[in-house]
Amino acid sequence: MRLLFICSRNINRSRTAEVIFRNKPQFEVRSAGTDETARITVNAGHIRWADLIFVMEHMHRRMLEQRFSRELFGKSVIVLNIPDAYYFMDDELVNILLERVSDYIEL
Template sequence: MANLLFICSKNQWRSPTAELLFKDHPEHKAYSAGTSDKARTRVNQKMIDRADVVFVMERKHKELLKQRFEIGNKPLIVLDIEDEYQFNDPELVKILQVVLSDYI
């Protein structure tokens, strides 16, 4: 079972929506967090260490993670999803399903 970590800014809309797509998934366990001090769940080194693959919504999240944490050689994938969706927005779900099709 692969551990997938989804990162956005405040862990309110995009990353929790991605995490929800993997609820009860037979092959993957998903977690989500944010980079902001105001994040619902703030990313930490333990989360990074536990993840097999880290997905970030924007390039700025990748840069923040690389500055703040030891990523090692694990995959760090930028999804290029702008912060313009609400939690579980049907359009966001469709985008995530397409970009994560190799995992879902």
């Protein structure tokens, strides 16, 4: 299963998610950001590639819907409700990601 994690700048939240889930053999994982200054900016190819898309906040979902409505057709976009209050690989962030994502996929 191909998982895509999205936040604003792809520095802390989505990048942390990519690191913790990419070591699981049942997943291919990528991450990106919605901001033009993101480390990796999400594009239509990312959306087409993904089987399941996780965004950190509702605003990320809205941005994807505005920019990639055609590519999102038939895709599941899940809002994890994780605010931009954590650093890369923060222990609390890792625990929150594991808990919330496990509601949607078997780890």
